Amino acid sequence: MKKKILAGLLTTTFAVAALTGCGSADNTESAAAEEVTEAVDEAVEASTGELTTIKVAASATPHAEILEFAAPLLEAKGYKLDVTVFDDYVQPNLVVESGEFDANYFQHVPYLDSFNEEQGTHLVDAGDIHYEPFGIYPGTKASLDDVADGDVIAIPNDTTNEARALLLLQDNGLLTLKEGAGLTATINDIVENPKNIEFQELEAAQVARVKDEVAFVVLNGNYALEAGFSVANDSIAYESSDSEAAKTYVNIIAVAEGNENNEGIKALVDVLKSDDVKKFITDNYDGAVVAFE
Template structure:
């Protein structure tokens, strides 16, 4: 009888141990589930993030997309740790935020080139723009630089040799037709299409107006530049496994095919 009770006690201990092991395994599995918060603004950025969600889920990463209302919030939220990454900007814009806010935002990988262009409601070519025409451009320093560089690339204006990080209107050395450059908030550019003679903007802001670079832009930028829309994280998390998995998913053949089939020349893949 003593042997039976001893045997029963051993069995109970073993079963208790198995229960603890299962409990421990479940806890580990639960810990491996990661939620990645990524801030973004508009398509195709938001569509790309939606597209890669299932891929990340296979690695136990839940992608939570936070759609924000302007082009300032995503960087503020990332710098403060409210989100883990953002996807809406090019590197020069990010660098300007870092300089102004003593932040340590860090590029992860470029995703696509948003083909910058000049659009006009009443004119079909730059030559048709009248003397003194009002040209609307974004008012942040990186996009002022980008807009002026695009116009200089096509001989519309001439710029001095760059002495600072960015070109400003003070760097215009020749403006033969005396164009007036009106600087407005990035999100206001599409609204200026009715009010200004021309607007310099990305396809994301031209698309709601039914405009595309190939069909409607007077001149375009192309891909020989450092303005690719880029996945951005922070210095403290850029090398984390979750962020690197996100970068891998966003530079997949699936994303490349999606851009080529749905956005053609308006969002040109920046990766092979």
């Protein structure tokens, strides 16, 4: 009997402690978030004074690399950039939502929108930085001028990649898609195919492997690099900044709603869109990463 009472007491104590613990943790967190916000505001007020820190969550490549390059440039404007690399695509959004980080840089708008919807977060696009373009690469033929009747062009078979490939081919005059087919286009949406090209749909990873057997292949940058292509030198054509795909799949700086006009964030976006950063991107990524205009 005594034991039972003791056990009961202990349990209650722990429960209370745990509850208190949680509560205090919550307080600290929100306090910390407030502090950050205040700090950023203060920094704006006194931009010549002490450096203000901007904490950014990012994917390793190319995002964190670009940020590291941007850090000294940003320092000149009075901000210290603190970059943390994340391996997954969920945490970076959660830490920005919670206020632990000021911004993240790893995703495109469609992903952000669906994340907001599913997780109930309130994150917004603060600036469009770069995109990773789809390109047309040579197979057995090196120039689109050589396309002959019945040539085969290999394209990925999954939803967005197939559509991006078809849109890119359309932009290069090889086909016409149905009005409004957009980023869900499939080969069923092709309304004109003047050269009678055969579009061979394959698993994305498989496309590069058939390059010796087809006239051209249409690939995203990372697969092209893996297949030994130089995006800058080898691609016959790639998505331009004003293409629907680039506009949609541009990688963005995302921040909590309401912070998009903070001076610090604005400065970050400005630096990332500066000519220096653009040059860095052009010089270092061989065309697989392109600065968004």
